[in-house]
Amino acid sequence: xxxxxxxxxxxxxxxxxxxxxxxxxxxxxxxxxxxxxxxxxxxxxxxxxxxxxxxxxxxxxxxxxxxxxxxxxxxxxxxxxxxxxxxxxxxxxxxxxxxxxxxxxxxxxxxxxxx
Amino acid sequence: xxxxxxxxxxxxxxxxxxxxxxxxxxxxxxxxxxxxxxxxxxxxxxxxxxxxxxxxxxxxxxxxxxxxxxxxxxxxxxxxxxxxxxxxxxxxxxxxxxxxxxxxxxxxxx
Numbered sequence: 001x002x003x004x005x006x007x008x009x010x011x012x013x014x015x016x017x018x019x020x021x022x023x024x025x026x027x028x029x030x031x032x033x034x035x036x037x038x039x040x041x042x043x044x045x046x047x048x049x050x051x052x053x054x055x056x057x058x059x060x061x062x063x064x065x066x067x068x069x070x071x072x073x074x075x076x077x078x079x080x081x082x083x084x085x086x087x088x089x090x091x092x093x094x095x096x097x098x099x100x101x102x103x104x105x106x107x108x109x110x111x112x113x114x115x
Numbered sequence: 116x117x118x119x120x121x122x123x124x125x126x127x128x129x130x131x132x133x134x135x136x137x138x139x140x141x142x143x144x145x146x147x148x149x150x151x152x153x154x155x156x157x158x159x160x161x162x163x164x165x166x167x168x169x170x171x172x173x174x175x176x177x178x179x180x181x182x183x184x185x186x187x188x189x190x191x192x193x194x195x196x197x198x199x200x201x202x203x204x205x206x207x208x209x210x211x212x213x214x215x216x217x218x219x220x221x222x223x224x225x
Binding site: 002004006040041042043045090103104105106107108109 | 119147149151156157158159160161164204213214215216217218
């Protein structure tokens with residue numbers, strides 16, 4: 001149990017589908033993140049939310065749309081994805097909202113396959 | 116921005132031997148260096164971290180060393196066990212930007 005729960009753990013979707021990834025953190029943290037993990041590449045930061053406000057968007061295509069309704073929940077809405085978007089999507093959280101990027105705790109990830 | 120290089124990309128050791136993974140960073144403002152272990156099918160788990168005001172930190176069989184002058188830090192695992200087999204990631208935090216290395220796949224052979 002990591003304190004950060006992601007669902008679903010596995011998702012297969014067509015390029016015309018719309019789906020969402022969900023993340024919930026039980027650690028009382030103020031900041032939440034979405035990372036993309038592809039084979040043989042460093043972890044790529046996609047979005048950062050601090051106190052429910054988006055503070056960073058690393059030039060992520062608009063087919064990925066995050067939502068943070070409160071400090072415990074984070075969603076990643078997916079639509080019209082491409083096969084190269086297939087990857088492990090990791091949600092994470094940290095305590096320090098004033099200094100984004102402190103000790104980060106990851107969830108187990110959602111394996112996404114786009115067909 | 117920060118650039119983190121990690122070596123080697125794969126490492127195979129015999130059970131009981133030591134394993135060392137090295138990372139270098141580019142931004143002298145980096146002040147926090149965590150290490151993560153990712154087992155197959157799981158997310159990365161923080162195993163040890165070090166801040167820039169400390170040169171070495173140890174937790175049982177794992178230790179991390181930091182050389183700020185040379186801008187490199189290393190993970191040391193002693194008396195390796197098969198359950199240490201995983202992918203290990205280093206990271207460096209500078210100016211609120213956490214950058215990760217590409218990972219090292221460690222295999223411990225029984």
